[in-house]
Structure formats: structure tokens, C-alpha cells
Amino acid sequence: MTSTIRLKEFYSKLPLGVNLLAVSKGHSASAIRDLASQGHHQFGESKLQEALPKINSLRDLKDITWHFIGKIQTNKVRSIVKEFDVIHSIDSLKLAERISRIASEEYKSPLLLAQVKFRPDPNKSGFLKNELLEAWEKLKYLPNVKFVGLMTITPIELALNERKIVFCECRKLANQLGLKDCSMGMSGDWQEALAAGSTILRIGSALFGDRHK
Numbered sequence: 173m174t175s176t177i178r179l180k181e182f183y184s185k186l187p188l189g190v191n192l193l194a195v196s197k198g199h200s201a202s203a204i205r206d207l208a209s210q211g212h213h214q215f216g217e218s219k220l221q222e223a224l225p226k227i228n229s230l231r232d233l234k235d236i237t238w239h240f241i242g243k244i245q246t247n248k249v250r251s252i253v254k255e256f257d258v259i260h261s262i263d264s265l266k267l268a269e270r271i272s273r274i275a276s277e278e279y280k281s282p283l284l285l286a287q288v289k290f291r292p293d294p295n296k297s298g299f300l301k302n303e304l305l306e307a308w309e310k311l312k313y314l315p316n317v318k319f320v321g322l323m324t325i326t327p328i329e330l331a332l333n334e335r336k337i338v339f340c341e342c343r344k345l346a347n348q349l350g351l352k353d354c355s356m357g358m359s360g361d362w363q364e365a366l367a368a369g370s371t372i373l374r375i376g377s378a379l380f381g382d383r384h385k
């Protein structure tokens with residue numbers, strides 16, 4: 173099955189107000205171009221070095237929105253701010269402050285999502301819920317950026333029903349903070365995320381097939 177057929181299948185299942193983010197890491201610029209030619213415009217990348225050449229070779233496609241979804245190193249912030257419209261992986265107040273300052277210098281105004289860790293997970297970064305609540309009064313007033321939602325990734329060892337519980341906690345916290353978006357759900361658990369109120373499904377392999385390394 174090709175990615176364009178899989179794309180149509182996803183669109184047919186998405187309720188109104190839920191967005192599909194095509195996670196194109198591990199796939200070529202031409203794979204992105206194929207989906208863009210079907211009218212899909214939202215693409216997510218998690219590694220800057222891998223994303224930059226693809227972004228550069230797709231400059232002719234004016235309506236692509238690039239989402240950064242990976243761990244952010246301090247020295248990469250400027251490039252990320254210059255190239256990405258939405259950043260899902262804000263994991264500290266310090267990082268958000270840096271993005272805010274650099275966004276001003278670069279005349280950009282990225283949309284941000286705070287990554288939250290609802291369960292212990294040594295492989296993932298993110299705010300703990302209490303850390304986010306503590307930082308929120310500062311985060312929400314940072315200039316040149318706008319927080320639109322929360323992002324979460326569930327630990328791989330969690331069963332699907334437990335993942336759904338985590339997704340519900342994420343939705344509840346977003347509502348509490350007055351945030352519309354929840355970026356949650358990947359190829360293996362998007363149905364649970366959708367049921368819990370996800371507004372952005374981050375789908376890689378279920379759309380593009382297995383990743384090339």
C-alpha cells in the first residue's frame with residue numbers, strides 16, 4: 173500500500189478538528205512531496221540535521237507547515253526557530269525563554285507545545301506535571317511565542333489501555349490550562365489518543381511504511 177492510499181484512509185477516519193501530522197523522519201524529501209501533492213501540508217521531523225536538507229529541497233512548496241517534534245539541543249535553537257512553524261518538544265522554562273528571545277531576533281513567532289511526562293520514562297524528556305504548573309505563569313506570557321497545547325509520548329512498555337489513561341490525563345491538563353491542542357498518539361496508539369481527545373496525531377510508519385535508517 174502506498175503512502176497516498178494510507179493518507180486517504182487516515183483522512184477518512186479523522187473527526188473534524190483533529191489534525192494529522194505526517195512524521196517524515198527516516199523518509200526522503202520525495203516521499204514528503206508525494207503527500208504534499210495530495211494536499212497534505214503538515215510534516216514533523218525530530219532531528220535537525222536530517223530535516224534541513226529536506227526542508228531546503230522542498231522550498232518550492234509554499235504551504236508546508238514544519239513541526240519540530242524531537243529533543244532540542246541549545247545550540248540548535250536558532251535553526252529550529254528559523255525553519256519550523258510549530259515546536260512540540262518544549263521541556264523546560266529555560267528552553268522556552270531562549271526560543272522566545274531568538275524568535276524576536278529572527279522576526280519569527282512559532283507556536284509551541286509543552287512536552288509533558290505523565291509517567292517516569294528515562295528515555296524521554298518533558299516537564300513533570302507539577303513543574304509545568306509551576307512554570308506556567310511565566311510560560312504563558314513569553315513574547316513572540318504562543319503556547320497552543322501539550323505534547324506527550326507514552327512509555328513503550330505501557331499497555332494500550334494504560335496509554336489511554338495517560339492521554340486522558342494530558343487532555344485534562346490541557347483543558348485546565350486553557351490549551352486547545354493535545355499532540356498525542358503515534359502509529360501504534362493513535363486510536364486511544366483520539367478517543368482521549370487528541371487534536372494532533374503524529375503518525376510516521378503507519379503512513380510512510382518502515383523508516384530507512
Ligand SMILES: *Cc1c(COP(=O)(O)O)cnc(C)c1O
Pocket residue numbers: 195197218241242325358359360374375376377378
Ligand atoms: C518518530 C516519532 C513519531 C512517529 O512514530 P511512528 O510510530 O512511526 O508513528 C511520533 N512522535 C515522535 C516524537 C517521534 O519521534
